[in-house]
Amino acid sequence: MARPGYGKRSVPDQGPCTARTFAHLPSREASVAAHIDRLPEGAAMDIKTLAKEIAAYGQQAVASALKAISAAGHLRRVRERLDGERTQWVQRTYFSRTPRSDAWWGQFLSGDSPAEASSVPPPPVHPPERTAAYTALAGLARTDPRMTLSAAECTALEPLAAEWLARGVPVPHLLHVLTDRLPDPVHAPGALARKRLTDKMPPEPEPQPTRIMECTGCGIPGRPEALPGGLCRTCRHEHREAETAAVDTHVRAHVARLRTLARTAR
Numbered sequence: 001m002a003r004p005g006y007g008k009r010s011v012p013d014q015g016p017c018t019a020r021t022f023a024h025l026p027s028r029e030a031s032v033a034a035h036i037d038r039l040p041e042g043a044a045m046d047i048k049t050l051a052k053e054i055a056a057y058g059q060q061a062v063a064s065a066l067k068a069i070s071a072a073g074h075l076r077r078v079r080e081r082l083d084g085e086r087t088q089w090v091q092r093t094y095f096s097r098t099p100r101s102d103a104w105w106g107q108f109l110s111g112d113s114p115a116e117a118s119s120v121p122p123p124p125v126h127p128p129e130r131t132a133a134y135t136a137l138a139g140l141a142r143t144d145p146r147m148t149l150s151a152a153e154c155t156a157l158e159p160l161a162a163e164w165l166a167r168g169v170p171v172p173h174l175l176h177v178l179t180d181r182l183p184d185p186v187h188a189p190g191a192l193a194r195k196r197l198t199d200k201m202p203p204e205p206e207p208q209p210t211r212i213m214e215c216t217g218c219g220i221p222g223r224p225e226a227l228p229g230g231l232c233r234t235c236r237h238e239h240r241e242a243e244t245a246a247v248d249t250h251v252r253a254h255v256a257r258l259r260t261l262a263r264t265a266r
Contacts, residue, residue, distance in 0.1 A: 010097075031056070032069065157197060177200055
């Protein structure tokens with residue numbers, strides 16, 4: 001298993017592996033793709049490791065093959081935010097035995113992270129008797145006795161307070177909003193709390209992506225539509241040049257063989 005990094009992740013709904021699965025790829029790319037297909041989930045996918053495992057090719061050859069495999073729709077590298085984490089990201093490589101279109105990859109990568117299978121059933125989790133929102137409302141009296149709320153008022157206002165906390169507002173700030181510059185006396189603390197919770201509701205936070213695609217060649221991040229074939233503009237150009245050079249080499253070799261045959265015939 002790989003350390004957090006380019007660990008292999010297989011996408012769902014793949015076709016069966018047959019002798020013709022990677023026949024549409026050049027021989028080197030087909031060999032590298034077949035090796036990746038055989039790797040277990042979580043296996044290291046960095047170029048150095050793959051080059052060690054595939055003795056026939058060096059790191060440069062493996063890097064070029066990965067670009068071609070990505071362009072053919074089998075592979076995407078992404079930065080992915082860990083479940084339950086706001087700041088911790090890892091880099092992962094998603095692989096599909098079945099070639100996928102850019103549109104398919106874009107839709108797949110815009111969804112939530114795939115659930116990790118676990119053989120150990122989770123222990124039962126008992127919800128707390130009171131939520132953080134209810135506890136904050138019930139504690140208003142300790143901040144300012146004029147805002148003492150009954151149990152019924154705390155229950156009625158709990159959804160509003162919970163929405164504040166869900167939008168990233170810390171409890172001390174919530175208490176400050178509910179007790180700042182109070183009239184004296186406060187005749188209806190429940191009604192006043194409801195008005196402030198409603199009128200001063202903070203805006204919803206901007207949604208954060210769970211995955212950011214990276215160029216298979218150089219690792220530069222970008223939106224899926226900016227990385228067709230999983231490659232940035234520079235790497236696409238390099239890939240096309242490499243393909244053109246390979247074709248030219250093949251043509252020159254073929255012409256040389258024809259000349260040799262002609263001389264032999266004469």
